Amino acid sequence: METITMESVVQDLFEAEKDVKTLPQFANEYPGMDENTAYDIQEKLVQKKCEEENTTVSGWKLGLTSKAKQQMMGVHEPSYGVLLKNMSLNEGESHSLTPFIHAKLEPELAFVFKKDVQGSFITPAQIMDATDYVVPAFEVIDSRFEAFKFTLHDAIADNSSSSRYILGNQFISPEKIDLQLTGIVFRKNGEVVATSTLAAVMGNPAVAIAWMANKIAKRNQFIRKGQVVLSGAITQAVHISPGDHFTATFDGLGMINTSFRLGE
Numbered sequence: 354m355e356t357i358t359m360e361s362v363v364q365d366l367f368e369a370e371k372d373v374k375t376l377p378q379f380a381n382e383y384p385g386m387d388e389n390t391a392y393d394i395q396e397k398l399v400q401k402k403c404e405e406e407n408t409t410v411s412g413w414k415l416g417l418t419s420k421a422k423q424q425m426m427g428v429h430e431p432s433y434g435v436l437l438k439n440m441s442l443n444e445g446e447s448h449s450l451t452p453f454i455h456a457k458l459e460p461e462l463a464f465v466f467k468k469d470v471q472g473s474f475i476t477p478a479q480i481m482d483a484t485d486y487v488v489p490a491f492e493v494i495d496s497r498f499e500a501f502k503f504t505l506h507d508a509i510a511d512n513s514s515s516s517r518y519i520l521g522n523q524f525i526s527p528e529k530i531d532l533q534l535t536g537i538v539f540r541k542n543g544e545v546v547a548t549s550t551l552a553a554v555m556g557n558p559a560v561a562i563a564w565m566a567n568k569i570a571k572r573n574q575f576i577r578k579g580q581v582v583l584s585g586a587i588t589q590a591v592h593i594s595p596g597d598h599f600t601a602t603f604d605g606l607g608m609i610n611t612s613f614r615l616g617e
């Protein structure tokens with residue numbers, strides 16, 4: 354893809370988010386957009402957001418790490434995106450839906466790192482060793498593409514549909530919980546919308562994080578001390594309507610909750 358085209362794609366994605374409007378999918382328009390180009394676009398988009406929104410990188414997110422999400426989106430492999438400080442929302446509060454196009458919510462497990470994780474053959478055990486604590490999280494995703502429909506490469510360019518993230522307040526060492534069997538109950542307005550266990554995320558969320566560490570190493574990137582990494586959704590994502598209240602209860606890790614409203 355030519356540099357000039359890439360710049361305009363970055364601009365389109367940036368403006369779509371800012372102006373709360375959708376774009377047609379790129380993949381059909383730019384058949385040459387391979388995975389590497391899609392991550393190039395993501396990198397430029399993140400850089401632009403840091404500059405124009407006066408923010409900095411706070412971590413990473415995995416996408417499409419569970420069968421529920423892959424089937425929902427018709428995609429068969431994971432992706433990653435970058436989290437910024439200004440994407441963080443407080444747990445337990447009500448948030449305005451004004452900045453979102455067609456937001457969805459999904460429960461995830463967040464890993465917060467106490468060491469850098471650098472290298473190309475990172476194992477899940479190294480991820481566990483470098484993790485300070487894990488904490489229940491919600492991710493608000495919002496695709497900049499029409500009808501929330503995209504190819505894997507479209508979504509990668511769009512920073513893996515990232516929008517906001519919410520961390521809970523019960524921190525625990527990953528050694529202290531079972532990273533496969535920990536159960537999750539996801540409720541919307543009091544009704545159970547999904548149940549799962551952490552094994553839904555590639556068998557074990559530490560496997561997903563290790564996958565990402567090795568994937569970003571190919572682009573000379575690494576997880577840094579202090580960064581947060583979202584595992585990828587543990588259940589399917591649920592559309593957010595005004596007035597909705599969500600909770601996710603994690604076995605041994607407590608509950609997180611949040612709600613959404615119209616207006617400011």
Ligand code: OOG
Pocket residue numbers: 414415416417418419422426459492494496508513514515584585586
């Ligand atoms: C892509 C991002 C998916 C997850 O946790 O699976 C994601 C999408 O489905 O929009 O964040």
Ligand code: MG
Pocket residue numbers: 414415416459461492494583585586
């Ligand atoms: Mg997610």
